[in-house]
Every structure is written in structure tokens, then in C-alpha cells.
Amino acid sequence: xxxxxxxxxxxxxxxxxxxxxxxxxxxxxxxxxxxxxxxxxxxxxxxxxxxxxxxxxxxxxxxxxxxxxxxxxxxxxxxxxxxxxxxxxxxxxxxxxxxxxxxxxxxxxxxxxxxxxxxxxxxxxxxxxxxxxxxxxxxxxxxxxxxxxxxxxxxxxxxxxxxxxxxxxxxxxxxxxxxxxxxxxxxxxxxxxxxxxxxxxxxxxxxxxxxxxxxxxxxxxxxxxxxxxxxxxxxxxxxxxxxxxxxxxxxxxxxxxxxxxxxxxxxxxxxxxxxxxxxxxxxxxxxxxxxxxxxxxxxxxxxxxxxxxxxxxxxxxxxxxxxxxxxxxxxxxxxxxxxxxxxxxxxxxxxxxxxxxxxxxxxxxxxxxxxxxxxxxxxxx
Amino acid sequence: xxxxxxxxxxxxxxxxxxxxxxxxxxxxxxxxxxxxxxxxxxxxxxxxxxxxxxxxxxxxxxxxxxxxxxxxxxxxxxxxxxxxxxxxxxxxxxxxxxxxxxxxxxxxxxxxxxxxxxxxxxxxxxxxxxxxxxxxxxxxxxxxxxxxxxxxxxxxxxxxxxxxxxxxxxxxxxxxxxxxxxxxxxxxxxxxxxxxxxxxxxxxxxxxxxxxxxxxxxxxxxxxxxxxxxxxxxxxxxxxxxxxxxxxxxxxxxxxxxxxxxxxxxxxxxxxxxxxxxxxxxxxxxxxxxxxxxxxxxxxxxxxxxxxxxxxxxxxxxxxxxxxxxxxxxxxxxxxxxxxxxxxxxxxxxxxxxxxxxxxxxxxxxxxxxxxxxxxxxxxxxxxxxxxxxxxxxxxxxxxxx
Amino acid sequence: xxxxxxxxxxxxxxxxxxxxxxxxxxxxxxxxxxxxxxxxxxxxxxxxxxxxxxxxxxxxxxxxxxxxxxxxxxxxxxxxxxxxxxxxxxxxxxxxxxxxxxxxxxxxxxxxxxxxxxxxxxxxxxxxxxxxxxxxxxxxxxxxxxxxxxxxxxxxxxxxxxxxxxxxxxxxxxxx
Numbered sequence: 001x002x003x004x005x006x007x008x009x010x011x012x013x014x015x016x017x018x019x020x021x022x023x024x025x026x027x028x029x030x031x032x033x034x035x036x037x038x039x040x041x042x043x044x045x046x047x048x049x050x051x052x053x054x055x056x057x058x059x060x061x062x063x064x065x066x067x068x069x070x071x072x073x074x075x076x077x078x079x080x081x082x083x084x085x086x087x088x089x090x091x092x093x094x095x096x097x098x099x100x101x102x103x104x105x106x107x108x109x110x111x112x113x114x115x116x117x118x119x120x121x122x123x124x125x126x127x128x129x130x131x132x133x134x135x136x137x138x139x140x141x142x143x144x145x146x147x148x149x150x151x152x153x154x155x156x157x158x159x160x161x162x163x164x165x166x167x168x169x170x171x172x173x174x175x176x177x178x179x180x181x182x183x184x185x186x187x188x189x190x191x192x193x194x195x196x197x198x199x200x201x202x203x204x205x206x207x208x209x210x211x212x213x214x215x216x217x218x219x220x221x222x223x224x225x226x227x228x229x230x231x232x233x234x235x236x237x238x239x240x241x242x243x244x245x246x247x248x249x250x251x252x253x254x255x256x257x258x259x260x261x262x263x264x265x266x267x268x269x270x271x272x273x274x275x276x277x278x279x280x281x282x283x284x285x286x287x288x289x290x291x292x293x294x295x296x297x298x299x300x301x302x303x304x305x306x307x308x309x310x311x312x313x314x315x316x317x318x319x320x321x322x323x324x325x326x327x328x329x330x331x332x333x334x335x336x337x338x339x340x341x342x343x344x345x346x347x348x349x350x351x352x353x354x355x356x357x358x359x360x361x362x363x364x365x366x367x368x369x370x371x372x373x374x375x376x377x378x379x380x381x
Numbered sequence: 382x383x384x385x386x387x388x389x390x391x392x393x394x395x396x397x398x399x400x401x402x403x404x405x406x407x408x409x410x411x412x413x414x415x416x417x418x419x420x421x422x423x424x425x426x427x428x429x430x431x432x433x434x435x436x437x438x439x440x441x442x443x444x445x446x447x448x449x450x451x452x453x454x455x456x457x458x459x460x461x462x463x464x465x466x467x468x469x470x471x472x473x474x475x476x477x478x479x480x481x482x483x484x485x486x487x488x489x490x491x492x493x494x495x496x497x498x499x500x501x502x503x504x505x506x507x508x509x510x511x512x513x514x515x516x517x518x519x520x521x522x523x524x525x526x527x528x529x530x531x532x533x534x535x536x537x538x539x540x541x542x543x544x545x546x547x548x549x550x551x552x553x554x555x556x557x558x559x560x561x562x563x564x565x566x567x568x569x570x571x572x573x574x575x576x577x578x579x580x581x582x583x584x585x586x587x588x589x590x591x592x593x594x595x596x597x598x599x600x601x602x603x604x605x606x607x608x609x610x611x612x613x614x615x616x617x618x619x620x621x622x623x624x625x626x627x628x629x630x631x632x633x634x635x636x637x638x639x640x641x642x643x644x645x646x647x648x649x650x651x652x653x654x655x656x657x658x659x660x661x662x663x664x665x666x667x668x669x670x671x672x673x674x675x676x677x678x679x680x681x682x683x684x685x686x687x688x689x690x691x692x693x694x695x696x697x698x699x700x701x702x703x704x705x706x707x708x709x710x711x712x713x714x715x716x717x718x719x720x721x722x723x724x725x726x727x728x729x730x731x732x733x734x735x736x737x738x739x740x741x742x743x744x745x746x747x748x749x750x751x752x753x754x755x756x757x758x759x760x761x762x763x764x765x766x767x768x769x770x771x772x773x774x775x776x777x778x779x780x781x782x783x
Numbered sequence: 784x785x786x787x788x789x790x791x792x793x794x795x796x797x798x799x800x801x802x803x804x805x806x807x808x809x810x811x812x813x814x815x816x817x818x819x820x821x822x823x824x825x826x827x828x829x830x831x832x833x834x835x836x837x838x839x840x841x842x843x844x845x846x847x848x849x850x851x852x853x854x855x856x857x858x859x860x861x862x863x864x865x866x867x868x869x870x871x872x873x874x875x876x877x878x879x880x881x882x883x884x885x886x887x888x889x890x891x892x893x894x895x896x897x898x899x900x901x902x903x904x905x906x907x908x909x910x911x912x913x914x915x916x917x918x919x920x921x922x923x924x925x926x927x928x929x930x931x932x933x934x935x936x937x938x939x940x941x942x943x944x945x946x947x948x949x950x951x952x953x954x955x956x957x958x959x
Binding site for chain 2: 791796798799801802812827859889891903947948949
Binding site: 002061083099 | 476495651
């Protein structure tokens with residue numbers, strides 16, 4: 001069975017705004033760094049390129065057109081997957097395992113600062129007949145409905161989510177690329193305005209710009225290129241339904257995609273076998289939901305574990321050491337890219353001041369409002 | 382050489398398993414359909430499952446192909462379409478290479494199975510162009526570079542007109558020769574039950590039709606349509622259980638050229654040539670003109686069929702119009718081309734044209750195309766699509782011998 | 784049963800109900816309209832910002848790659864073929880050659896235009912061969928345009944220019 005490894009990673013950002021660079025220049029910067037890191041020439045060595053993008057995040061009708069040049073992909077096998085970066089990783093893994101490529105590149109980016117009407121764009125993803133006509137509120141209220149259902153089902157109080165924000169914002173202070181990090185206490189979170197009750201202002205990740213590029217290779221090539229290949233030992237992705245009213249509200253999409261990835265990676269006891277996790281926390285409750293779905297802890301134990309610092313940087317199972325999306329920002333389809341990047345840096349021992357001890361890590365991303373879809377990737381040293 | 386192109390290297394094709402097609406489905410193609418995109422996808426999937434003899438519970442993974450979100454009027458339309466296309470409660474993803482998606486989605490389906498991650502993969506393509514107002518072409522305003530092109534208020538047809546003119550100029554081809562493609566494909570479509578614009582027309586009809594962006598006239602163009610199509614791709618051990626005559630995927634290839642389309646000579650589609658080279662290498666084809674028995678090149682415009690035949694190596698540069706005039710590309714010719722009726726005759730619901738490209742090729746190679754079945758014996762065929770700013774080539778080679 | 788000639792007609796049936804224009808007029812179809820307010824402000828970036836500033840000054844700017852030797856127009860910050868940063872900026876001429884053209888009778892929404900627009904890809908003098916961009920032709924009869932025709936930019940006056948590709952009104956045939 002062909003094994004696939006990450007042999008290079010590069011990124012640009014992450015910033016709340018990038019008025020000096022176009023999306024092309026942002027991608028180019030990340031790509032150059034990734035190729036430098038991997039020691040490959042995209043024009044000669046890379047066999048396939050994957051971009052993860054959605055037209056309306058970009059402001060184009062066919063964004064795929066505007067991809068190849070800045071990746072060094074001109075006249076090469078290149079395509080777009082309309083999903084998160086982690087779906088791109090899954091495609092690269094499949095392309096390499098199919099023998100279609102020895103080296104494949106995955107890219108995702110966010111130029112969220114170019115979007116002037118963010119709420120309207122999200123709303124444009126709603127079912128046009130059932131959901132769009134309901135109410136004039138910003139579509140974040142969808143997340144509020146989900147949080148409400150989830151915390152009631154699990155019997156959680158708001159303290160657990162406030163603690164998650166405190167942890168992630170503190171983690172981000174050791175990350176120089178986390179524009180929204182800061183010293184925030186759980187009390188500050190609980191006192192912040194309930195803009196979408198029960199979601200408070202500080203529980204929502206703000207938007208950010210940035211780009212991430214990974215270079216993946218099959219085993220023989222990976223060993224030639226680097227002494228520290230990070231293996232993609234499992235990938236999984238899953239969709240529940242597109243009907244908002246029949247979604248699980250317990251992140252079944254994350255549970256199922258994790259099961260798929262764990263099976264491929266041979267992980268039977270994730271809570272013990274996973275050393276570090278980066279999960280989607282674009283709303284604070286999502287981190288808790290995803291910790292449960294990824295089977296990193298039992299749901300009834302999570303509040304106590306969060307309180308006791310189990311998921312903190314010094315804890316037994318650090319979650320979102322990077323600061324998560326709450327510190328780094330909502331990178332749209334690049335969200336999973338930032339998560340995977342952190343896991344790769346941690347496994348390589350290149351995470352600097354926020355380094356933790358880890359052999360196996362997991363990255364997870366959700367496809368954001370209004371979906372119940374997402375992907376998971378397991379990495380190992 | 383200023384524009385020297387690197388060769389694709391490293392194609393070892395050490396796949397986990399071969400991939401067969403065992404079922405296909407298609408809806409009718411019409412300017413406006415009453416069904417939603419979800420409902421159209423459902424119909425196409427249902428028909429493909431019936432042909433394969435499978436139930437939705439047998440499907441492990443789903444690949445969706447759909448072109449711009451702007452047509453359907455939905456951001457993240459893949460997520461919206463997922464339950465209509467059988468994607469609920471399973472791994473599902475949408476891939477997208479503009480107009481090339483109809484042949485690209487099966488390529489993604491191919492690697493879902495060839496990699497060993499899935500044994501049964503459903504590929505669904507959908508387009509609901511009529512949702513976009515005032516005209517489906519309005520969505521194409523947003524395919525242009527926002528700073529360099531959009532201020533000129535371009536219409537999509539412009540790029541085709543510019544490419545067609547360049548193709549005619551360099552190869553010294555007359556509009557009459559190009560119009561023959563429209564005449565042939567619209568007549569072929571008379572035998573396709575899904576067809577939107579099947580009719581008997583003459584070269585004069587094409588040349589006298591309403592000017593859109595000259596040299597492009599109304600009858601040079603395929604219509605915008607609503608529609609959906611589906612394919613079922615499986616591993617060999619599954620194919621064996623389902624049928625005695627599966628059709629195998631022999632080769633796949635795709636390539637995306639530079640965004641700077643005004644920096645290229647448009648007379649030859651090198652993105653198609655590059656994609657074909659990859660697919661032929663994989664299928665061990667060295668002389669496509671001799672080894673390909675039937676072809677479904679992408680024909681959203683009549684000149685495009687010719688342009689793409691040349692890109693696919695089925696004709697030398699400038700030779701495709703001659704083959705067409707001599708009847709070589711007719712259904713009873715030596716190289717039947719677009720026997721389905723193509724996009725010009727059956728319709729052009731962008732990604733859903735998988736149903737007249739890859740699905741048609743599958744039916745032809747399985748000898749199930751009925752009245753559309755080509756006269757000659759067939760073993761191998763090629764389907765191709767193209768898209769973006771005249772940038773993407775996507776190529777699939779199928780064979781009824783493993 | 785091996786592969787052989789079988790006369791099974793696929794697709795066996797096709798589903799989908801067509802809506803005719805009359806159906807809409809007579810109100811037989813239910814529609815739900817949505818007019819989204821979706822707006823963007825595209826960051827021009829380093830290369831295009833400088834290019835637009837050049838237009839405002841009545842100049843066409845290009846960039847050069849010392850590796851492949853190309854003078855690239857429109858300018859970019861990196862050479863997409865060599866995949867390295869460009870080396871220098873230079874000015875190219877506001878004359879060029881028509882590589883291909885079209886006479887368009889429709890607007891962006893496919894509505895008929897009263898007067899056709901002549902659109903062309905013009906490769907600009909001073910840049911590498913085939914370094915063209917798309918623009919409009921004027922002061923010429925559609926029947927007189929040909930591939931290979933020399934053309935020259937007709938600029939808006941300095942006060943009217945705003946740093947947009949429309950600072951060039953159109954390109955006209957170069958006399959003589």
C-alpha cells in the first residue's frame with residue numbers, strides 16, 4: 001500500500017486584512033515557501049495541484065481560472081475541490097495512491113477581507129425557498145440554534161465554552177501569526193454581548209486572510225526529499241444532509257469522518273493514541289462538539305477536563321495549541337489548512353515556543369454554516 | 382523557446398485497482414425544467430442505479446460535479462445538492478474545473494476507486510442554469526478578471542469568437558466547413574431522447590442565423606440548459622458480480638493552462654493536447670487516430686469540436702474540417718464523433734454534459750446506444766471537455782477490453 | 784455473455800418536465816425570487832496597482848523576467864513559467880497588432896446591442912510576442928478590421944483618467 005507524506009509546508013499570513021497583496025500574490029508567497037521547504041521545483045517536479053475554494057468566497061463565477069499561475073501549475077493537472085483544505089489533502093492522497101502522481105500540491109486560502117457583505121454570502125448558501133426568507137438576522141443565528149440544541153442535549157453550562165475561548169486566546173499569544181489572540185478570561189467571555197444568544201461575541205472567530213500550501217509525496221520520494229516526512233496516515237470526510245432541520249447538531253459529520261480516518265490510520269483508541277489535535281473552533285461550542293465527535297474524550301467528562309486544563313498546552317491532550325480559529329481567525333476554506341499546518345509543525349518539532357511532545361496528531365474542519373459536512377486528517381511522525 | 386512546457390513526469394499508474402463503469406443515467410435537457418437541481422440529480426442517480434442493479438445503500442462515496450454556483454443562485458451549491466445526489470450520510474465532495482467539469486468529475490470518481498478508498502463510487506453532475514436572471518450568461522460576467530476585463534463589460538461569447546476567428550485564420554478554414562458540425566450534431570440528436578435542440582438544419586441556416594459575436598452566430602452555439610447525469614464506477618470484483626460487460630477506464634488526463642489567455646495563441650488547444658497526452662500514455666495509445674474508434678469531444682460551439690479533435694490528436698492541425706466534410710466523423714464513418722448529438726444537439730447544462738460525453742461513450746462501448754449506436758465495431762473511445770478561460774482540458778479514455 | 788452487438792437503447796427513459804415561456808406568462812409555475820446583495824472589493828495587489836497607476840499617467844507598464852527573457856504584459860509580480868519573482872519594470876508602447884477580433888451584437892446579459900462592439904486581443908509593441916490583452920476597437924468599420932492590423936490606443940484626457948483599463952477609450956487603426 002502506497003504511503004503518502006507531507007514533505008513541505010508553507011503559508012502566508014495570518015492577518016485580519018492584507019490590503020497590499022492580491023489573492024494571487026498571497027498564494028504565490030505561500031507556494032514559494034512550501035516549495036522551498038520541500039526542495040522541489042513546481043515546474044519540473046510536481047505532478048498534480050489541488051486548490052480548495054468556493055466561488056462566492058472569492059467573488060468569481062469560475063475561480064478555478066485564476067489558480068494555476070501563482071502555484072507554478074501552468075499546463076499541469078490542476079483542479080478545484082469546492083471544500084476545505086482537508087478535502088484537498090484527501091484528494092492528493094487518492095491521486096498519489098492511484099498512481100496518477102508522485103508529488104501533489106494542495107492549496108487553500110482566504111481573502112475574506114475582500115468580501116464586503118459576508119452575511120449575505122453565507123445566507124446565499126441557504127435553501128432559497130425554505131430558509132432564505134426567514135428573518136433578516138445575520139446568518140450566525142444558525143450556529144446559535146445549533147449551540148442551543150447541543151448544550152441542552154448534553155446538559156452543558158456556558159462556562160465550558162467560555163473556558164475554551166480563554167484557552168485558545170491564551171494559546172494564540174505564543175503564535176506570532178494569530179491576530180486575534182489575547183488575554184481574555186472566561187468571565188470576559190460570559191460578560192461579552194450575547195449577539196446571537198446563546199452565542200456571545202467572544203465565542204465567534206473573526207475573519208482573517210492567509211494562504212497555506214502543502215507538498216505531498218509518495219513514500220520513496222518523500223524519503224529522498226526529507227528526513228522528517230510527516231505521514232498522512234488517515235483521511236476521512238463525511239456529509240450528513242443538506243436539510244438544516246434534520247442535521248444531528250452533535251457533529252455526526254465529524255464523528256463519521258474521524259471513524260473513516262482512524263480506520264485507515266489503524267487508530268482504535270483515539271483518546272490515548274492521539275497526542276495533539278487541532279479542531280474547528282470557529283464558534284467556541286464547535287470545539288467541544290468536535291472533541292466529543294473525534295472521541296478525544298467522553299461527552300460527560302468534557303466540562304471537567306476543560307476546567308482542569310486537560311486540553312491546554314500543558315495538558316494530556318492539547319487541543320488547538322495554535323490558538324485555533326478563535327486566535328488565528330476564520331480562514332474560510334483554509335481553516336483546515338491552518339489546523340493541518342499546526343499539526344505538521346508540532347510533529348516536526350518546529351512549533352517554537354508552543355511546541356508540545358507529539359507523535360500522532362489529528363486535524364479537523366467543518367464546512368461552516370449552514371452545512372453538516374467536514375473532513376479529518378490524521379498525521380504521524 | 383519562450384513558452385517551453387515541462388513534460389508531465391512520474392506517471393507510474395501503480396494504482397490499487399482497475400475501475401469499471403457499470404451504470405449511467407441522464408435526465409432530459411431543456412431550457413427550463415420544473416424540477417429543482419436536487420430533483421434532477423435524484424432522477425439521474427435513480428436511473429444509473431437501475432442500470433447497474435444497485436441500491437443507494439451500495440454506494441460508498443459520492444462525487445458531485447457542478448459548474449458555477451452563480452447559475453443555480455447558491456453559494457456552496459455542492460452542499461445544497463448533496464441529498465438529491467445520494468450524498469447524504471456518506472463521504473461526498475464536489476469538484477469543479479469550470480466547463481471541463483463534466484469529464485473531470487468521472488476522473489475524480491476514478492481516483493476514489495483506483496486508490497482503493499472506495500469500491501463503489503457514484504458520480505453525479507448537475508446544472509440548473511435557468512435559475513440565473515436575466516439570462517444564464519449573466520453569471521458569466523463574473524468569470525472575468527475583475528480589474529482587467531470586467532470594466533469592458535464582456536459577454537462570455539467574446540472569448541469563443543476570438544478563439545474561433547484565430548482558429549479559422551491560422552488554418553485558413555471557412556465558416557461553411559465549421560457549420561457542418563452543427564448540422565451533423567443536431568441531426569444526430571434526433572435519436573437522443575434527452576435532446577433539446579435536435580433538428581435537421583443546413584449549412585445556410587447556420588450562416589444566416591442571428592449574429593451574436595461574429596464570427597459566432599446563433600446556430601454555432603449550444604443552448605443553455607437544465608439537466609443532470611450520473612455514472613457508477615466500481616472496482617473489478619464488484620463489476621464481476623454485476624455484469625459480464627463492464628466498460629473500463631483505460632486512461633484519464635487533465636491540464637489547466639495559464640490564466641493569461643490573451644498571452645497565448647488561441648488557434649490550438651494545447652491544454653487539451655496535454656491532457657490527452659497523459660490519458661493516452663496511461664491507456665498505452667500512441668496513434669490516437671488509429672486506435673480510437675469513437676469520440677465525444679466537447680462541442681459547446683461547432684468550431685470547438687474541430688479544435689478539440691485536433692487537440693486530441695484525432696486530426697492534424699487544420700484537418701478536422703476536412704474529415705468532417707468527408708463524412709469520417711458521421712455516425713457511420715470511420716471515426717464517429719459526437720454520435721450522441723453532443724452539446725449542440727442535446728443541450729449544454731455545463732457539468733451535466735457528462736451524460737452526453739462519458740455516459741454516451743460508455744453506452745457506445747457497451748453496445749447499448751440503440752439508434753445512436755455507431756456502425757463500426759468499437760473497442761476504445763475518448764471523451765473530452767474543456768472549460769475556464771479556454772484553459773482546461775479533461776480527457777477520459779474508455780475501453781470494453783480490460 | 785461477452786460484449787457484442789446488443790440493441791438496448793440507453794438511456795431507457797428520460798425524466799424532467801419542461802417549462803415553456805407561456806407557462807411562466809400564464810403563472811403556471813411557482814417561482815421564488817431572491818436578489819442578493821453580494822459585493823466585493825478586490826485587492827488589486829502590487830503588480831496591478833502599479834499598472835493601473837501607469838494607466839492614469841497615460842503609460843502602459845510591463846514586467847520583465849531575466850530568466851526566460853520575457854517582457855510580460857499585463858505585468859505580474861512573478862513569472863508563471865519560471866516561477867520566480869520578476870526582475871524589473873518597463874514601459875511598453877501604446878501601439879500594437881490585432882491578434883484576433885470579434886464583432887459583438889450582444890451585451891453581458893445577452894441582450895441585443897444597438898451598435899455592435901468590436902472586441903480584440905491586441906499584442907502590444909515592446910512586449911514579447913503574443914503578449915496581448917483584450918480591449919475594444921473604435922474609429923473603424925467592422926468590415927475593415929483584419930488580423931495583423933496595426934492599432935494605437937486612444938486615451939481619455941488626463942483629467943478623465945482614473946486608473947482603470949477604460950482609461951483607454953479604444954484602439955484605432957494606425958494611419959500610414
